[in-house]
Amino acid sequence: MPDLTGAVVVITGASSGIGRAAARAFAQRGANLVLAARRENVLRDVAKECEQFGGEAIVVPTDVTDADAVTQLARAAIDAYGGIDIWINNAGIGVFGSYTQARIELHRRVIETNLLGTMYGTAAVLPVFQRQGHGTLINNISLGGWAPMPFAAAYTASKFGLRGFTASIRQELEDYPEIHVCAVFPAIVDTPGFSHGANVSGRVLEPGGTIYAPEDVAETFIGLVAHPRDETAVGWPARAAQIAYALAPGPTEHLMGVAMRRYLRNAEPASRTEGTVMRSSPQGRSVSGGLRRRRGRSGRSRYLGFALAAATLVAGTTAVLGMRSSR
Incomplete structure (x- = not known):
């Protein structure tokens, strides 16, 4: 792992989950942190943690859906530390439930946060x-x-767009061999993100199967600084999803759909909520979301994991049969 003493690291979505774990990880290696999120009071707590871990940190309250605010974030980093070495576009949000059950404003904010927020960050730092x-540049x-x-x-839609955007930018920078553009694809991670997101399904959202720690993703970020890679998966389900959809998109879509519909039929009822999509909330400021602690209480949440495994098997079988028939 690299010694990052004095390296300037900007992290969006730094108030909880993966962003907060990443701030700690970089602080432990001596980095200077520039912490961005909507909740200034929570960011100040994160900054204190970073200082306790041996790093320095400044707080820049930022809504990544505001392009001017993201530009000011980059300027604040330069004013404080003279440059930027690492920029992590990490802020993200989601809406769970049938597309037509959510207000279009919620869907638009997801695109603005996940896709446009990353584009604004990239425009500010490149x-x-x-x-x-x-x-x-690391896009989560x-x-x-x-x-x-x-x-x-x-x-x-936002994540498919992000992958294409990241790949396109990477190719535009071929004349800059020391500028690296990395995409990270985590599987299900135990963060407060599931409580931050909107849930309009009327059912409890309790992911099951293999759930990864935010620290796993944070250490992946650290590793990419030392050894940059174009695309990196965190966890076997992420890699399984890639392989399955690349080799057998139809069966993969079908199995994922079957799994989620079955989950929704069997999940416990819950109130519909818009979470923190439209405005921030004091809840959900920790690194962990408690998913691993609650895992195993119900078998209903395992459907998605089974679907990924089945889809990967179908994809592999399809590929093998295709190669045999071509011979």
Whole structure:
């Protein structure tokens, strides 16, 4: 792992979950952190943690859906530390439930946060990297950028768009060999994001199967600084989704849809909520969302994991049969 003493790291969505875990991880390696999110009071708590871990940190309250605010974020980093070495576009939100059950404003905000927020961040930092001649841009995407997630249509649209956007930008920077553009695709991660997102399904959303710690993603970010890669999965379900959808998109879509519909039929009732999509909330400020602690209380949440495994098997079988028939 690299010694990042003095490296300037900007992290959006830094108030909880993966962003907060990443701030801690970089602080432990001596980095100077620029922390961005909507909740200034929570960011100040994160900044204190970073200082306790050995790093320095400044707080820049930022709504990534505001392009001017993101530009000011980059300027604040330069004013404080003289440059930017690493920029992590991590802010994200989602809407779970049938597409027509949610207000269109919610879907629009998901696109504005996940896709446009990352585009604004990229627009703010790339000129800095180009002037410096170096820098690492990390876009935190999702397994939803490799395979469509039923009942999360706007989220899927934003993540598919993010993957294409990241790949396009990477190719535009071929003349800058010391500027690296990395995409990270985590599987299901135990963060407060499930309570932050909107849930219009009327059912409890309790992901099951293999759930990863936010620290796993944070350490992936650290690893990419030392050894940049174009695309990196965190967890086998993310890689399984990539393989399955690449080799057998039809069966993968079908199995994912079957799994989610079955889950919704069997899940406990819940109140519909818009979460923090439209406005921030004091809830959900920790690194962990408690999913791993609650895991195993019900077998209903395992359907999605089974669907991914089945889809991967179908994709592999399809590929093998295709190769045999071509011979």
